[in-house]
Amino acid sequence: MRKTGGLPLSRRLARRVEELKPSGIRRFFDLVVGRDDVISLGVGEPDFPVPWRIREEMIYSLEKGYTSYTSNLGLPELREGIAEYYTRFGVKALPEQVMVTSGVSEGVDIAIRALIEPGDAALIPEPCYVSYKPLVEICGGEAVTIPTAPEFRLTYEMLMQYRDAKAKILVLNYPANPTGVSYSKKELEEIADAVNELDLIVLSDEIYAELTYTGRHVSMAALNGMEDRVVIFNGFSKAFAMTGMRVGYVIAPPDIFAGMLKIHQYCMLCAPITGQIGAIEALRSLDEVERMRAEYMRRRNFVVKRLSEIFEIKKPEGAFYAFPKISSTGMSSEEFAEKLLLEKSVAVVPGNAFGECGEGYVRLAYAVKFEKLKEAMDRIKEFVEEHGEG
Numbered sequence: 001m002r003k004t005g006g007l008p009l010s011r012r013l014a015r016r017v018e019e020l021k022p023s024g025i026r027r028f029f030d031l032v033v034g035r036d037d038v039i040s041l042g043v044g045e046p047d048f049p050v051p052w053r054i055r056e057e058m059i060y061s062l063e064k065g066y067t068s069y070t071s072n073l074g075l076p077e078l079r080e081g082i083a084e085y086y087t088r089f090g091v092k093a094l095p096e097q098v099m100v101t102s103g104v105s106e107g108v109d110i111a112i113r114a115l116i117e118p119g120d121a122a123l124i125p126e127p128c129y130v131s132y133k134p135l136v137e138i139c140g141g142e143a144v145t146i147p148t149a150p151e152f153r154l155t156y157e158m159l160m161q162y163r164d165a166k167a168k169i170l171v172l173n174y175p176a177n178p179t180g181v182s183y184s185k186k187e188l189e190e191i192a193d194a195v196n197e198l199d200l201i202v203l204s205d206e207i208y209a210e211l212t213y214t215g216r217h218v219s220m221a222a223l224n225g226m227e228d229r230v231v232i233f234n235g236f237s238k239a240f241a242m243t244g245m246r247v248g249y250v251i252a253p254p255d256i257f258a259g260m261l262k263i264h265q266y267c268m269l270c271a272p273i274t275g276q277i278g279a280i281e282a283l284r285s286l287d288e289v290e291r292m293r294a295e296y297m298r299r300r301n302f303v304v305k306r307l308s309e310i311f312e313i314k315k316p317e318g319a320f321y322a323f324p325k326i327s328s329t330g331m332s333s334e335e336f337a338e339k340l341l342l343e344k345s346v347a348v349v350p351g352n353a354f355g356e357c358g359e360g361y362v363r364l365a366y367a368v369k370f371e372k373l374k375e376a377m378d379r380i381k382e383f384v385e386e387h388g389e390g
């Protein structure tokens, strides 16, 4: 038997996989499993049930026995619905450009796999959602991170500093997880100038597009001349509270779309049919989204008010996360999160889980009921008072 590193060759994981670090979010999630006393502001999971009319459609579909695969690309009615829906964010797409995926997660994965090979670089502004960097690295690509602290806004100037990276793609997410930052059309146009000068493809993760508090989201693909450079990702997990249904979608230029489809048809085959049927109804239920958005906004205002009495914090413009700076306590992000959990049973995620420049911050998801949020804010205040200013 051939042996390497003490293990038979057949039992060795691929090096790229061995080198991956476990997600910092998952670690904290695991710490609170089974603990009813904990108020978890850790995971980005809406606390609303899937709106009833969407559930009803899914239940009927199961009663009727609709449990098969769909076409690789998704149900035609859903693809048409998505193309129509995206005009809301300024994009005129054809249903043929829409591919339904198993969540945004699959979409981002297959886009990166379609574009990145060993030797290619991807620009990733940090702090950012935890998946992007590992997905680039699994493909043997180089993840070139762009620190954006303390404003957490990507600018033309920042991007242009990376001209020597010879990157192929820029991964952009706004409204952003974990910072809640979003961009105006003017800011996007400036970023787009750099994207054109550096000849990049933008992977635009717009999963929080519905959850904005300062005006309607503008898609990067809606800007003049950008439709051919932008791959849009969106889905039903966050705005429609449908995380477990695993439905997302991609709107992409034809060549990239074709590459992604090649991978999708061999790995996921299609998104779950029950979720797709629910998603068709979801697109007719924007009033439900508005109801949830209004409640998130109420919570955002409350959380920002309470946290700003203790910490420096930027008002989130979208999504359902607050990202206060906790370094004034003298604790590191991890120390803060661990002690807060131990002493006050409140779970938050250390900012460095989203990239090095998130050190000194923590992320709180305000996707919990108002009463719990109030209690969590009281406990955080007590915690900081007990530890004194650093």
Ligand code: PLP
Pocket (backbone or CB within 6 Å): 044, 102, 103, 104, 105, 106, 129, 173, 177, 205, 207, 235, 236, 237, 243, 247, 248
């Ligand atoms: N993109 C971002 C920015 C997210 O925050 C998340 C989930 O937290 C996802 C993608 C995953 O979305 P999905 O459930 O559609 O796979």
